Amino acid sequence: MANPRIGIIGAGQLGRMMALAAYPLCIDCRFLDTAQNAPGGQVGPIHVGALDDADALRALAGEVDVLTFDIENVPIEVLEQVAGQVSVYPQPKVLAAAQDRLAEKRLFRELGIPTAAFVPVDDEHDLDRAAQTLGWPIVLKRRRLGYDGRGQRMADDSASLVHGWRELDRAPAIAERWVNFERELSLIGVGGAEGSLRFYPLSENVHADGQLVCTIAPYEDEDLTLTAERWLEKLMRRYDYRGVLTVEFFHTDAGLLANEFAPRVHNSGHWTIEGAQTSQFENHLRAILGWPLGETAPRGHAAMLNLLGELPDRARVLAMRGVHFHDYGKQPRPKRKLGHCTIVDPDRDRLLKRFAPLQALIAETNC
Amino acid sequence: MANPRIGIIGAGQLGRMMALAAYPLCIDCRFLDTAQNAPGGQVGPIHVGALDDADALRALAGEVDVLTFDIENVPIEVLEQVAGQVSVYPQPKVLAAAQDRLAEKRLFRELGIPTAAFVPVDDEHDLDRAAQTLGWPIVLKRRRLGYDGRGQRMADDSASLVHGWRELDRAPAIAERWVNFERELSLIGVGGAEGSLRFYPLSENVHADGQLVCTIAPYEDEDLTLTAERWLEKLMRRYDYRGVLTVEFFHTDAGLLANEFAPRVHNSGHWTIEGAQTSQFENHLRAILGWPLGETAPRGHAAMLNLLGELPDRARVLAMRGVHFHDYGKQPRPKRKLGHCTIVDPDRDRLLKRFAPLQALIAETNC
Numbered sequence: 037m038a039n040p041r042i043g044i045i046g047a048g049q050l051g052r053m054m055a056l057a058a059y060p061l062c063i064d065c066r067f068l069d070t071a072q073n074a075p076g077g078q079v080g081p082i083h084v085g086a087l088d089d090a091d092a093l094r095a096l097a098g099e100v101d102v103l104t105f106d107i108e109n110v111p112i113e114v115l116e117q118v119a120g121q122v123s124v125y126p127q128p129k130v131l132a133a134a135q136d137r138l139a140e141k142r143l144f145r146e147l148g149i150p151t152a153a154f155v156p157v158d159d160e161h162d163l164d165r166a167a168q169t170l171g172w173p174i175v176l177k178r179r180r181l182g183y184d185g186r187g188q189r190m191a192d193d194s195a196s197l198v199h200g201w202r203e204l205d206r207a208p209a210i211a212e213r214w215v216n217f218e219r220e221l222s223l224i225g226v227g228g229a230e231g232s233l234r235f236y237p238l239s240e241n242v243h244a245d246g247q248l249v250c251t252i253a254p255y256e257d258e259d260l261t262l263t264a265e266r267w268l269e270k271l272m273r274r275y276d277y278r279g280v281l282t283v284e285f286f287h288t289d290a291g292l293l294a295n296e297f298a299p300r301v302h303n304s305g306h307w308t309i310e311g312a313q314t315s316q317f318e319n320h321l322r323a324i325l326g327w328p329l330g331e332t333a334p335r336g337h338a339a340m341l342n343l344l345g346e347l348p349d350r351a352r353v354l355a356m357r358g359v360h361f362h363d364y365g366k367q368p369r370p371k372r373k374l375g376h377c378t379i380v381d382p383d384r385d386r387l388l389k390r391f392a393p394l395q396a397l398i399a400e401t402n403c
Numbered sequence: 404m405a406n407p408r409i410g411i412i413g414a415g416q417l418g419r420m421m422a423l424a425a426y427p428l429c430i431d432c433r434f435l436d437t438a439q440n441a442p443g444g445q446v447g448p449i450h451v452g453a454l455d456d457a458d459a460l461r462a463l464a465g466e467v468d469v470l471t472f473d474i475e476n477v478p479i480e481v482l483e484q485v486a487g488q489v490s491v492y493p494q495p496k497v498l499a500a501a502q503d504r505l506a507e508k509r510l511f512r513e514l515g516i517p518t519a520a521f522v523p524v525d526d527e528h529d530l531d532r533a534a535q536t537l538g539w540p541i542v543l544k545r546r547r548l549g550y551d552g553r554g555q556r557m558a559d560d561s562a563s564l565v566h567g568w569r570e571l572d573r574a575p576a577i578a579e580r581w582v583n584f585e586r587e588l589s590l591i592g593v594g595g596a597e598g599s600l601r602f603y604p605l606s607e608n609v610h611a612d613g614q615l616v617c618t619i620a621p622y623e624d625e626d627l628t629l630t631a632e633r634w635l636e637k638l639m640r641r642y643d644y645r646g647v648l649t650v651e652f653f654h655t656d657a658g659l660l661a662n663e664f665a666p667r668v669h670n671s672g673h674w675t676i677e678g679a680q681t682s683q684f685e686n687h688l689r690a691i692l693g694w695p696l697g698e699t700a701p702r703g704h705a706a707m708l709n710l711l712g713e714l715p716d717r718a719r720v721l722a723m724r725g726v727h728f729h730d731y732g733k734q735p736r737p738k739r740k741l742g743h744c745t746i747v748d749p750d751r752d753r754l755l756k757r758f759a760p761l762q763a764l765i766a767e768t769n770c
Contacts, residue, residue: 039732052426059423059446061717062730079426313725328722335702335747355695358680363429365406380702 039064040325043100043122045087045115046107047076049364049373050301050317053309054106055080057317063325068096075364076106090114097122102324104279106300108134109181125278125324126299134299137179137210144294147274149267151294152286153213163197166211173214176200178207188246190214215293217286221255222304223264226319227277229326234319235265236312236332239304241284247371249402250395251304251340252388253311263292271297280305280320303342303373310360311338311380336382339391343375345403353377356394370403406431407692410467410489412454412482413474414443416731416740417668417684420676421473422447424684430692435463442731443473457481464489469691471646473667475501476548492645492691493666501666504546504577511661514641516634518661519653520580526573530564533578540581543567545574555613557581582660584653588622589671590631593686594644596693601686602632603679603699606671608651614738616769617762618671618707619755620678630659638664647672647687670709670740677727678705678747704751706758710742712770720744723761737770 039062044051047069055065055076067074067082068089076082085092088111097103097118104125105115112135115128133139144151155166157176166174174197178187189200201209220243224236237254238261268283282302285292305316314322314330322329346368353361363375377394381387406429411418414436422432422443434441434449435456443449452459455478464470464485471492472482479502482495500506511518522533524543533541541564545554556567568576587610591603604621605628635650649669652659672683681689681697689696713735720728730742744761748754 056423056426059419060727060729062445062732078429322721328718330721331725333725351695354689354697358698358700360427362427365429 040102041066041100042321042324043068043096043103044076045069045093045096045103045105045110047071047074047082048106049075049366049375051076051106052079052364053306053315053317053362054104054301054321057315058321061318061321063321066096066099068092073365075366078365087111088114090117093118094121104300104320104324105131108298108300123324126281127275127278130275130277130281130299134297135180137177137296138208140296141210143271144297147267147270149270149294150292152215155211157201157209157211160198160201163194163201163211167194167197170211170213175212175214176204176209177212178204178209180207186246215286215288217288217293219255219287220284220295221260221264221287221292222251222282222284222302223261223268224280224282224302224305224308224316225265225268225272226280226316226323226329226332227272228323228329229278231273231276232329233269233272234329234332235261235268236305236308236316237261237334238264239307241304245371247342247344247373248303249342249344251307251338252391253307253338253340254334260287260292267292267294278326279323280316303376304340306362306376307338307340307378307380308332309362310378311335311340336380337384337387338378338380339387339394340376340378341391341394341398342373343377343398343402345370345372345374346401347374348398348401352397353394356397357390359394407469408433408467409688409691410435410463410470411443412436412460412463412470412472412477414438414441414449415473416442416733416742418443418473419446419731420673420682420684420729421471421668421687424682425688428685428688430688433463433466435459440732442733445732454478455481457484460485461488471667471687471691472498475665475667490691493648494642494645497642497644497648497666501664502547504544504663505575507663508577510638511664514634514637516637516661517659519582522578524568524576524578527565527568530561530568530578534561534564537578537580542579542581543571543576544579545571545576547574553613582653582655584655584660586622586654587651587662588627588631588654588659589618589649589651589669590628590635591647591649591669591672591675591683592632592635592639593647593683593690593696593699594639595690595696596645598640598643599696600636600639601696601699602628602635603672603675603683604628604701605631606674608671612738614709614711615670616709616711618674618705619758620674620705620707621701627654627659634659634661645693646690647683670743671707673729673743674705674707674745674747675699676729677745678702678707703747703749704754705745705747706754706761707743707745708758708761708765709740710744710765710769712737712739712741713768714741715765715768719764720761723764724757726761 047067052075067076191197239253240255282298284295309315414434419442434443558564606620607622650664676682
């Protein structure tokens with residue numbers, strides 16, 4: 037029997053970890069990305085081309101059974117062109133909603149999923165309307181192509197709001213009421229064939245400058261978990277969703293507010309490689325191939341730390357008891373995600389005690 | 404910093420799983436084996452050539468920092484030729500002892516490690532001597548190139564002993580007293596730089612027709628564990644051993660008897676991928692690169708089942724809760740090791756209860 041073949045648009049660390057989860061199952065992954073030595077290209081075959089190169093995408097589509105992506109800025113038109121040629125999961129229409137913060141927020145609202153108050157911004161008049169509707173501070177976010185805190189500006193008054201919008205090149209945006217949250221949580225779900233659905237436990241995420249620094253999971257709160265699962269289920273059922281889906285939440289006094297969703301495997305789920313019965317990467321592959329989904333139960337408590345900008349001394353990390361080191365094979369650059377480390381422990385308090393020295397070591401090199 | 408590079412002689416499933424453990428650490432593995440589509444060749448670059456092809460081996464050695472092997476029948480002369488060009492771990496002299504059952508047994512004895520009584524057999528006169536010394540039944544084993552029960556004959560009397568020896572082409576052999584054992588156990592150790600040593604817990608192995616069928620670990624017996632660890636330590640210290648080493652034992656009324664050792668990662672350690680803090684494959688790589696060794700503590704109780712001859716229906720296996728499926732990408736053939744499955748559970752009794760339906764399913768297809 038021939039191996040199932042998956043084409044992955046984007047060969048970043050997410051695609052790389054998908055391919056590594058694929059090998060034990062004899063699933064062949066191949067990539068499309070702009071550089072031969074992209075993280076994924078180091079572990080599997082890669083087509084070198086722009087992500088919006090229709091010819092390159094058609095060539096990849098012609099070699100595989102299913103197409104998926106590890107990055108959100110894949111042009112929908114191009115994806116839809118190949119959707120007749122090969123299955124594309126997650127479905128391009130969900131990706132379209134994720135690419136536009138306004139469509140995303142409206143979708144949440146339509147499904148009864150609470151979000152921060154927001155106002156669409158297309159011209160400077162909308163800025164006034166936003167100020168009147170939302171009060172201060174306001175977060176202005178480009179509708180498209182923002183990630184890891186990029187394409188966002190905080191504003192405390194009208195002048196800084198106008199200034200911020202100009203800095204964002206007056207691109208279509210949304211103005212959001214600032215949410216005073218206690219913590220950020222995310223929920224990762226996976227949708228398979230015939231309506232099968234599974235959820236990983238809630239994860240608690242710590243960001244700095246808009247970028248994920250660490251995740252600790254599970255965040256044990258039964259009510260919040262059930263609420264978040266109900267919301268993800270609505271979102272996934274709406275699209276007959278296939279693959280891994282991540283929703284990020286603000287946890288506030290008044291409960292959860294959905295911030296954004298990602299129709300893909302997610303940085304806040306890297307802990308599942310060692311910390312869950314089946315990793316998010318393996319489950320994404322199972323889902324898009326129509327295979328039975330794997331168990332999502334945690335294997336104890338897990339803490340994941342991103343390695344940003346520069347890698348720490350490998351020997352020092354590996355010498356720490358039970359630290360799992362993941363190097364994505366990328367060149368150092370400030371704030372760039374180069375790898376991550378995970379620790380798993382049956383006991384949460386002991387996990388946090390073991391995590392502290394790792395954090396201290398990584399703090400020396402992260403930049 | 405350039406990635407460390409490891410050359411693996413032999414691209415079977417053991418080499419394949421080494422390469423898969425290497426990717427997250429950005430270690431580059433490349434292989435030498437006789438077929439492009441060998442299990443390892445499906446996940447990394449491969450030189451196609453005979454294992455005793457000195458030119459091919461030199462070419463591989465020239466591209467890597469360390470050479471290792473996933474198979475024992477690598478010609479020592481050829482290995483020693485490249486040992487000046489590149490580090491070879493485990494050391495060729497240990498491999499030499501492992502390749503010859505007589506040298507292996509004598510080494511055990513020399514180190515004070517008990518074995519079954521044995522007699523070297525070089526001609527038919529030695530068969531008489533064996534019969535007088537050992538009593539019946541006797542197991543006749545070729546000194547070289549036997550594995551998975553091949554190259555062995557049981558004999559109940561002189562006639563069958565002579566017949567068996569002729570069937571083994573009168574090759575140099577050893578005659579062993581049959582050991583009436585309760586179970587087979589194995590211990591896997593790993594030796595790193597500067598004398599660092601770690602041991603996985605004892606594993607219990609079930610064989611059929613000389614071939615490993617399943618492993619359950621840890622086998623919890625503190626006395627036996629300490630004894631086996633002491634013996635492995637002697638063996639490893641003798642050679643300043645670098646890499647993973649496996650010793651198989653018979654567990655008898657009188658304690659442990661060493662049966663054989665393998666200077667490599669081992670089928671009875673496949674459970675460590677999901678069942679231990681660090682897999683035997685990752686620890687082998689760390690050891691031969693001189694990196695700090697990873698924690699060998701178990702993550703609960705694990706059961707590993709070999710998939711022999713033919714693979715089971717993948718969907719049925721994946722639908723079983725918490726079953727990890729490993730497909731080596733090999734063509735079906737009776738008795739051939741095509742893959743394995745592992746289940747991990749914090750509770751041993753529950754593990755065995757969950758393992759039974761997996762065994763039943765696999766029994767339908769193993770051949």
